[in-house]
Amino acid sequence: MRLFKYSFYLLLVIFISCSTVKIPDTIEQIDQNDIYKHLSFLASDELKGRGTGTPENDRAAEYIAKYFSTIGLTPKGSSGYFQKFKVTTDLELQxxxxxxxxxxxxxxxxxxxxxxxxxxxxxxxxxxxxxxxxxxxxxxxxxxxxxxxxxxxxxxxxxxxxxxxxxxxxxxxxxxxxxxxxxxxxxxxxxxxxxxxxxxxxxxxxxxxxxxxxxxxxxxxxxxxxxxxxxxxxxxxxxxxxxxxxxxxxxxxxxxxxxxxxxxxxxxxxxELKPIVKETRNVIALLEGNDPVLKDEVVVVGAHYDHLGMGGRGSLASTKEPQIHNGADDNASGTSGLLELAEFFASKKSELKRSILFIAFSGEELGLLGSKFFVENPTIPLDKIVAMINMDMIGRLTENKLTIYGTGTSPRWKQLLNRLNSDSTFKYNFIDGGFGPSDHSSFYGKNIPVLFFFTGTHQDYHKPSDDFDKINYKGMESILNLVSNVLIDITTTPDKIEFTKVQGESQQQGRRMNVRVYIGTIPDYSEQVEGFKISGVNDGSPAEKAGLKAGDIIIKFGDKPVKNIYDYMYAMQGYKPGDVVDVIVLREGQELKLSITLGSR
The missing domain is CATH 3.50.30.30 (Glucose Oxidase; domain 1)
Incomplete structure (x- = not known):
């Protein structure tokens, strides 16, 4: 803890310990002071880095849920505002x-x-x-x-x-x-x-x-x-x-x-190792639209609130000694943005046609576990979700450069984003693909159009030095104004949000791995299984043509057993494009044999 922060933290502890969240005035615009209020708590030493499965992660979840309640959002978890799931957070030597x-x-x-x-x-x-x-x-x-x-x-x-x-x-x-x-x-x-x-x-x-x-x-x-x-x-x-x-x-x-x-x-x-399994929670709230038909269509706005806790796995600190990783940018920034947008749209509820589902995900740093769990166990039907907007690391805007993933997942996105940036406030970096290093990937894997707003990595990424005093709050305000305008457009106009599968995305990822053959499977890390579980397949891919589906678990590839992704990758090494390979998959508990004609990269 830095000395100059101490008195502020002391006041903050007193404020939070009162166990109430101050009822905000109705806001008419995004306010960087509100952003600071949320972010400086979520990224305080008090929350010890919000590691998944820790008491401090639970405190962050309670804070988010209480704020959703205060601004009048409807609980939409499996238990109130919460959707509980279990994760393996550690291994204990026996x-x-x-x-x-x-x-x-x-x-x-x-x-x-x-x-x-x-x-x-x-x-x-x-x-x-x-x-x-x-x-x-x-x-x-x-x-x-x-x-x-x-x-x-x-x-x-x-x-x-x-x-x-x-x-x-x-x-x-x-x-x-x-x-x-x-x-x-x-x-x-x-x-x-x-x-x-x-x-x-x-x-x-x-x-x-x-x-x-x-x-x-x-x-x-x-x-x-x-x-x-x-x-x-x-x-x-x-x-x-x-x-x-x-x-x-x-x-x-x-x-x-x-x-x-x-x-x-x-x-x-x-x-002899013992897995340590802990419970964590997504926090989910609904703001219902007013159109008698369009209110059944839902736009998800998401951000993960977990971080690295005291370091360890994923930490880029110079020492491996336990240190608080506050994760101000990653991702107290996106979570604070989520809360600010929730409050902003709660004040404009009467103008909404479509509904908005706000989700604060846990387990992202362990492999997108919270978003994976949600799309496999949705609290509203997935076919009602028409788009997903994700915010992860939006707190370090520099030279107005803003990266946006998923711009190719709907024909609507680029035109809309460019129109909203007619004054060139931002220097966009559009990335068409819907897969990427955050929770939007889970939704794109379910054929849902996505956008992911991101200001880029920096020298404090995954280090104890990612603190709230380094956040560009004015920049966050600008980004949230842009996101709010995107949401206003897609929740108040009846135009359909069409989905587009981005072609060639997986091939590019595969080339980086030096794999000669192309299959088109999308990994699913949402649970530990024996085999290689897939969350989906790419359109037109050999996997799709062979009949593989989301949820399948590949347990044998050719003559090689498959227990994990590395077995799967190794099994591919003995083949060339054009080879026909028999695979055994588990589907709903039953073994199924499929034949795949391998593609080329």
């Missing part, structure tokens, strides 16, 4: 976690949390086996590189370095194959019993254990997986008469694998 490596009859002991730690995608289990070094654990025949070419890992425990021969470069030619989850998938597919990950001594970021943080895209790799310190990895190699640093340097220089099986090395590994 008593049975151990690692012992014996090399040439010398035993190396590992201390939990210091020398080794299970990963967030490890399976529970006790295993024992011979040790094999699989280099970087990468199989990329098209690049002339294969760490598995000269070794057999069946029924073995595999030792794998993180990253790649390119080092830590984010734009490595190996693409997504450098991801630890994916490396584990490859090892498992080749029969490995377990995997030990470590950072090589020739890599800049060395001697760091992988955090024990749940991964919604791969909660269970299917085999035990741990990470060990660089120093312990060096010790293993030394006792085997080998120099790890020199081996890694040769690999990095020659871009050739140096994999081998240890001659006399045995591993005993045990992992």
């Amino acid at each position: 008593k049975n976690n151990s690692l012992i490596v014996n090399v040439n009859n010398e035993t190396i002991q590992f201390e939990l949390k210091k020398d080794f730690q299970p990963t967030g995608f490890s399976a529970n289990g006790a295993i024992e086996g011979d040790l094999v070094f699989a280099g970087y654990g990468i199989e990329a025949e098209d690049l002339g590189y294969n760490d598995y070419a000269d070794i057999d890992v069946k029924d073995k425990i595999v030792l794998i370095m993180r990253y790649s021969p390119d080092g830590e470069k984010p734009d490595t030619k190996f693409g997504f194959k450098v991801q630890s989850n994916f490396k584990v998938t490859i090892a498992k597919s080749k029969g490995a019993k377990g995997v030990i990950l470590f950072t090589g001594p020739n890599t800049l970021e060395n001697d760091k254990l992988i955090s024990l943080i749940p991964d919604p895209s791969a909660m269970n790799a299917g085999i035990p997986v741990v990470s060990i310190s660089t120093n312990k990895a060096i010790e293993i190699f030394e006792k085997a008469g080998r120099n790890l640093l020199e081996i890694q340097k040769q690999m990095d220089t020659t871009q050739q694998s140096k994999s081998f099986a240890f001659e006399n090395a045995r591993v005993k590994l045990q992992v």
Whole structure:
């Protein structure tokens, strides 16, 4: 907590502790002072970063619900203003976690949390086996590189370095194959019993254990997986008469694998983790329109109110020590904008034809979980929702540059936005696609037109320094005036809001992953399942032509079992465009076999 904020926080605590929200005067315009009032509370140290599943996240939800009630909005959750759902927020180490490596009859002991730690995608289990070094654990025949070419890992425990021969470069030619989850998938597919990950001594970021943080895209790799310190990895190699640093340097220089099986090395590994499941809540309120017909059509206005809490997963802080991540821009800004718009339109209720559903989502930082849960468990019929407007990080307007996602999801959007900006207040950056890094994606996946307003990332993004004193309140006022005018147009005029599927969007995402074939499935991270669950398919895609549907869980692709997204990505590697692949999906509890003709990128 900064010293100059202390007296303000003290007054704020006194105000909030009174457990009432001051009834606002009816407003006729968006007011930056109102925005500041909401934002400075939501992003205060008092709320400790609003981490999903924390008491402070609940306090933020109560604040939002109370404000909705105060301005006269109708509760539209499953329980009053709230829609409850459960999330896995953490993993807890249990008593049975151990690692012992014996090399040439010398035993190396590992201390939990210091020398080794299970990963967030490890399976529970006790295993024992011979040790094999699989280099970087990468199989990329098209690049002339294969760490598995000269070794057999069946029924073995595999030792794998993180990253790649390119080092830590984010734009490595190996693409997504450098991801630890994916490396584990490859090892498992080749029969490995377990995997030990470590950072090589020739890599800049060395001697760091992988955090024990749940991964919604791969909660269970299917085999035990741990990470060990660089120093312990060096010790293993030394006792085997080998120099790890020199081996890694040769690999990095020659871009050739140096994999081998240890001659006399045995591993005993045990992992026992307990998922910590907590309850959190979306906050939902309805402002009903007045037209006898159009009031049944609903425009959703949304913003996520959760953030990173005390750091950890997703934090970009320079230290991993727990610190309050206030998330002023991400996304107290959007939440404050949501409350201001709710109050603004409550004062104009008599002018509305269509209804407006205001939703404050939780669980966004864990993988859009709140919005995913809503579209799978809507409190109003999805076919009544005609558009979704999302606000996420709208507090750092600079040089009037405003990014708007989803402008290609309805033919109405660009014309409307340009007309409302006839005085060139904003320098627009239009992005046609409806998928993107926020909650609008969940609605676009259900064929609903979307707009997502965003002022861009900055040096405080996902850091403790994202504080409310850095918000451009005047800029927020301008953005909310624009959003309010968009809403006035689409809620007071009878014109239909047509939906357009943006073509080629997934192909672009796929090219970044260096995948040769195109299928057109859209991942669903809303719940942890065994398999690869999809939230939808792209129009005209091979997936759609094969009959895949939203909610399907792919459990087998060709001859390879699929337990998570990384299994799915790996399974695609053996195919080329034009191949016909049989897939097994679970649909409503029943197994179904479908044939997909793979497309090209």
